[in-house]
Amino acid sequence: MLFLKLSWESFRFAISALKTNLTRTVLSLSGVTVGIFAIIAVFTLVDSLEANIRSSFSFLGTNVMRVDRFPYANGPQDYPWWKYFRRPPGTVAEYEFLQQRLTSAEAVTISASSNTTVKAGSNAYQGMSLTGAVYSYQDVYEISLEEGRYFTLSEINASRNFAIVGKEIANTLFPQQEVIGNQIKIKGMKFTVIGVFEEEGEGLFDTPSKDQACLIPYGAFNKMYYTGKNGMEPTIAVKGMVEDIGLVALENEMTGLLRAKRGLRPRDENNFALNKTEFIQNAIGSVFDVISVAGWVIGGFSILVGGFGIANIMFVSVRERTNIIGIQKSLGAKNYFILFQFLFESICLSLIGGITGIIIVFFLTFIQLGSLEITLSFNNIMLGLGVSTIIGVVSGIVPATLAARMDPVEAIRTN
Template sequence: MLFLQLTWESFRFAANALSSNLTRTILSLLGVTVGIFAIIAVFTLVDSLENNIKSSFSFLGTNVMRVDRFPFASGPQDYPWWKYFRRPPGTMAEYKFMQERLKSAEAVTISASATATAQAGSNAFQGMQLTGVAYTYQDVYEVALEEGRYFSEMEINSSRNLAIIGKTIANTLYPNQPIIGKEIKIKGMKYVVIGVFEEEGEGLFDLPSKDEACLIPYGAFTKMFYTGRNGIEPTIAAKGKEDDIGLVALENEMMGIMRAKRGLKPTEEDNFSLNKTEFIQNAIGSIFDVISAAGWVIGGFSILVGGFGIANIMFVSVRERTNIIGIQKSLGARNYFILFQFLFEAVFLSLIGGGTGILLVYFLSFMQLGTLELVLSFKNIMLGLGVSSIIGVVSGIIPATLAARLDPVEAIRTA
């Protein structure tokens, strides 16, 4: 009850002090408002941009290890570039060999992709990302369907002419019509549509999207496209287990299996690369960490100015209320009550400035920036309020301490 009473009394004093000189209060809060606005605006923009870019790379999957000829990261500086081109691509035999022996993965799959044109009557969709998949594709990569179903294992094994297509393709080939069960033509061959992907929407970059993608059985794909060294190269991928931090166990086991399958001697170097799909996302995250640090620097100077402004108004407030402090202490007010009273006022001031900055960012999030959607997250709101509180405490602690240590007799005599 005492704490609540002190809080209420401090709130009343703070409200009276701030409203008594509104112009001075507003000018003092501008620094904190601008600083919090700068920091939270940068963080909101960075978070939204980072999430948009990472979602654009969702087609790579999460917690996935791929077998490729080329590494995602740059290899040794002295490694001849032509050796990468001489490496053999993955094969169906290697996929089956790995599927039988790999124990550190949730699932293993193989897929191959090419650009194709889909037709239905007089309608056509060009630039479709056609992918031939194994049955385990759904266990490694996310296959979210809005309607229809995924392939059965028998349909994959028998290379049935079935297809799962994206929303954009469906709307182009059969506008305003149900498409499940309808036929489409790919390279002159008829395919029956059994599923439609959930709509992703337009991405920030021109990267593969499920809206413009089509899945067919791997065997059906190889009937239309040659796969191998001089054709389309398949990709073998494995999804790691949740408890395999960094996919260390999966990487080691996959390396051993691939070397055994390709008959590499212990002294021979790898003729393949194992790539973690998180590498690209981590690289993107590192870039945005630098941008976030720049946001702290930019906003930090404004907050520093705002902190000095709050400290200044608190020193003036102590001087104006010295007589009242003396009366309070003569009536039995403890030092901690005076300290809490002025400290609360400083924090209250800073929170008003910070809250105003956050409100401005919230209004900013309604701006249309093309395909980029700005989202003010709860984390950034709490960050802004937390920084504001800290600035209030730091700015108000010295004036509040001076007020608490005033001699009551001398304070009452002050005119």
């Protein structure tokens, strides 16, 4: 009860300080408001942008390693693409070899893709991303269906002409119609639609989206396209174990198995590249880390100015209430009571500025920025409140200490 009474009394003094000289207080708190706004606005924009970009690259999968000819590159460097170009592509035989022998993987899949045109009646959709996949494709990549179902194992093995299409393709080919069970035509072959992907919406970058994709059995894809060397290159992808941090165990095992399958001697260089999808995500994260630091620097200067403003208010407040401090101490008020009173007032003033900055950021999230959806997260709100509290403590600790150490007799005599 004593703590609540002390807090309420300190809060009343803080409000009184605001009302006494409103112009001075507003100008002083504007620094904290601008600083918190700058930091939280940058962090909110960075988090939203990073989430959107990561979502745009979700087609690569999570915790997935791919067998490619070309390795992912980071930054300017000597990239001998002519050497990588001569490497052989992955094959179905290698996929089956890895599927049978890998022990540090959850699933192994192989797929091949091409852009083509799909038709249904008098309607057509150009630029569709057509992918032929095996049954384990759903175990490596996330397959979310809005309606319908995935292929059965027997349908994959029999290379049945079934298809799963994206939402945009379904709306274009079958406007105001039932999609499941209807037929589409791809390169002269008829396919029955058995499923529709969940709508992903427009991404920030022009990355592949399931809205413009179509999935068919791998064998049906081979009926229309030649896969392998000098044809459509298939991609072998392996999903690693959750406990395999960095996919180190999976990479070592896959390297040994692929070298054995391709007949490489101990001194021969690898003629394949094992690419981790986390490479792109880590590269994205490092870029946004730099932007976050810039946000701290920009907001830090404003907060520094705001902190000095609050300290100035507190020094003035201590001066104006010196007589009151003397009376309180003569009536038995302890030093910690006076200290807490002014410190609480400083924190309240700083929080008012910080909350104002957060509210401004919140209203800015309603601004439409194309496909970029801005969201003010709970973590960023708590960050703003935490920084405001720290600024209040730092700005008020010296004035509060001076007030707590005052001699009651001298304080009462002060005019």
